Amino acid sequence: MKQSFSRLVWRQFKQRRMSVAALGVVILLFAIALLASALANDRPIALKREGRWTFPALVYYPEYVGTDFTEMREAKDYGWALFPPIPYRPTQTDLDLILEGPSAAHWLGTDSTGRDVLARMIYGSRISLTVGFVAVGIYVLIGILVGAIAGYFGGVIDMLFQRVVEIFMCFPTLILIIAVVAILPPSIYTVMIAIGLTGWTGVARLVRGEFLKLRSQEFVVAAEALGLSTPRVIFRHILPNALAPVFVSATFGVAGAILLESALSFLGFGVPPPTPSWGEILSQSRDYVDFAWWLTLFPGLAIFVTITAYNLVGEGLREAIDARLKF
Amino acid sequence: MRYFPPQGVGHPEIRCFPIVISRFSFYIVLRYPMRAYLIKRLLLVIPTLIGISLIVFFISQLIPGSPISMQIYQLSQAGGPATDTQQLVEELRRQYDFDKPISVRYLKWLKGMFTLDFGTSIKDRKPVWDKIAERIPVSLQISFISLFLAYLIAVPIGVFSSVKQGTWMDNGITVILFILYSLPSFWVATLLMMFFCGGEFWDLFPIAGLSSRGAEDLPFWSWLGDRVWHLVLPVACMTYTSLAYLSRYAKTGMLEVIRQDYITTARAKGLSEKTVIFKHAFRNSLIPIITLAALLVPAMLGGSVIIETIFNLPGMGQLSFEAILSRDYPVIMGITTCTAVLTLAGLLLSDLLYVLIDPRISFESR
Numbered sequence: 235m236k237q238s239f240s241r242l243v244w245r246q247f248k249q250r251r252m253s254v255a256a257l258g259v260v261i262l263l264f265a266i267a268l269l270a271s272a273l274a275n276d277r278p279i280a281l282k283r284e285g286r287w288t289f290p291a292l293v294y295y296p297e298y299v300g301t302d303f304t305e306m307r308e309a310k311d312y313g314w315a316l317f318p319p320i321p322y323r324p325t326q327t328d329l330d331l332i333l334e335g336p337s338a339a340h341w342l343g344t345d346s347t348g349r350d351v352l353a354r355m356i357y358g359s360r361i362s363l364t365v366g367f368v369a370v371g372i373y374v375l376i377g378i379l380v381g382a383i384a385g386y387f388g389g390v391i392d393m394l395f396q397r398v399v400e401i402f403m404c405f406p407t408l409i410l411i412i413a414v415v416a417i418l419p420p421s422i423y424t425v426m427i428a429i430g431l432t433g434w435t436g437v438a439r440l441v442r443g444e445f446l447k448l449r450s451q452e453f454v455v456a457a458e459a460l461g462l463s464t465p466r467v468i469f470r471h472i473l474p475n476a477l478a479p480v481f482v483s484a485t486f487g488v489a490g491a492i493l494l495e496s497a498l499s500f501l502g503f504g505v506p507p508p509t510p511s512w513g514e515i516l517s518q519s520r521d522y523v524d525f526a527w528w529l530t531l532f533p534g535l536a537i538f539v540t541i542t543a544y545n546l547v548g549e550g551l552r553e554a555i556d557a558r559l560k561f
Numbered sequence: 562m563r564y565f566p567p568q569g570v571g572h573p574e575i576r577c578f579p580i581v582i583s584r585f586s587f588y589i590v591l592r593y594p595m596r597a598y599l600i601k602r603l604l605l606v607i608p609t610l611i612g613i614s615l616i617v618f619f620i621s622q623l624i625p626g627s628p629i630s631m632q633i634y635q636l637s638q639a640g641g642p643a644t645d646t647q648q649l650v651e652e653l654r655r656q657y658d659f660d661k662p663i664s665v666r667y668l669k670w671l672k673g674m675f676t677l678d679f680g681t682s683i684k685d686r687k688p689v690w691d692k693i694a695e696r697i698p699v700s701l702q703i704s705f706i707s708l709f710l711a712y713l714i715a716v717p718i719g720v721f722s723s724v725k726q727g728t729w730m731d732n733g734i735t736v737i738l739f740i741l742y743s744l745p746s747f748w749v750a751t752l753l754m755m756f757f758c759g760g761e762f763w764d765l766f767p768i769a770g771l772s773s774r775g776a777e778d779l780p781f782w783s784w785l786g787d788r789v790w791h792l793v794l795p796v797a798c799m800t801y802t803s804l805a806y807l808s809r810y811a812k813t814g815m816l817e818v819i820r821q822d823y824i825t826t827a828r829a830k831g832l833s834e835k836t837v838i839f840k841h842a843f844r845n846s847l848i849p850i851i852t853l854a855a856l857l858v859p860a861m862l863g864g865s866v867i868i869e870t871i872f873n874l875p876g877m878g879q880l881s882f883e884a885i886l887s888r889d890y891p892v893i894m895g896i897t898t899c900t901a902v903l904t905l906a907g908l909l910l911s912d913l914l915y916v917l918i919d920p921r922i923s924f925e926s927r
Contacts, residue, residue: 534748
């Protein structure tokens, strides 16, 4: 009956079509983030020139440093080349095409410095995903550690833990994060750390609750009676049984972290420019809110779809795990 | 949220509130578990308060730009008479108690907190508390209206969709709420602004602010109309976010109650479905959602950073955003302390309400 847990959960999960579709969206977003440089680039994916194959979009070639591929593409001055579907870099400006609406050349329009919005959104998905996963990774680790210790030892340690959680809950999250981001040097890591350091209380409370439940069960008593070391009992015997709800909460957490990152970028405290991020494109749109609807609609839609997908996957997981618990 | 069966702690206990702390003893713990719980809960606020104050104090000591360097900077900017800098620093150090040990400074700072003296803003030299007091009514009116509306819609939705569980109407409501739950409020706010506030599309609502220019001179009803007109979009944005959250909460609360044995009993007695739902289930399902309101009060005072910034409303959220932008640390610290203490009070209130409203709670486990 090995792997029976994950197989049971998967069987339950499969029955919710919405969640399976959402999982597909999540995988698609991963693919977009991974293939960003082949999807939106001014360099061709593959280029055959003077009998030699090169892949300028994917590999760095010193001989192409001065080459203007856009000019080459427009003049059709190449032997054979496969250009990406969006032939623009996210930071490539075109001052002749400032704040143009969607067109055949720029599918989702251009921003105030003539950069292609779609190209920026494709690269922005990388920021969203990395911030989402790293921030949640940080706080899940902290939460598990703190929650496990508080739940296992109980007593004074638990009392102390509850005070710390209460103190953390008392500080306004968004203001706390903005303050951390404002004090530390601006970078994507600062955003991840700020979200990670402020979000662990929920996971910690969850793990503590599970540990309190599992603490007195026979298998724990047996493990202790065998004389196993305390860390071994905590991490090898109890923790695996307490992880299922943490996993669900982490899925929702990724959605929350992506939302927080875009809100921070929207307020101007996120990833520093010129790095593209969905929230940053949205924040630009505030200056042209009277007409540039493409700057608002598309990045917001991307955030919305991503968050919905993660939330749906989380819902599906929760239902699947709950159903498993009923057996 | 699980409801515990009666544990012999009956209603008379509720009348014992307020408690006399001098009677705190094992006798109370054994004889009056509820009273013991309340006392314990109240006493536990003290370490949290101390923790909050310590954290805020140490951050205020660590942040760059001490009041001394600020003063010297301002003096040099003002082009005052050239004084002996060393002497000036000494004087300022004495003035701000930097020559005293850190514990003395902490106690002095704590005294300031208790008397609502958070220092003066770096930006305009106004006392921080005055700035906060001037902003709270703005945030409060917006969040109060939106929370009121959200409760007004969320509770019926929760009851409705739990009664009609599994029907297409319930599924539809669930999907709509799920979408609302995932919609980023800053995106919705920007879209609303784009489509309804002039520009290329409709011009229905004002783009920013709390009232039109010169609105104070208008007669009351026109003033009120103007204010409502300005608040429609921000209130709508804030309502839908809390609505999505609250109705999910209301629905799970109701489903949790309907599953209980006493509801089955009520149905088996032959009571009408209406009586069962509204007299037996509904009231009990309200317990968690009412105690939640206590937790939301500090957030109401704190306002929404995002919505207030987008719609340019002079509330607490905007104040904190501006303070962080201009590194106005006394203001940031003042707001953080106020919000933290209020949230703590909210947590306490919600715990107490929970115990007072629902006499079935077991205290041994808490």
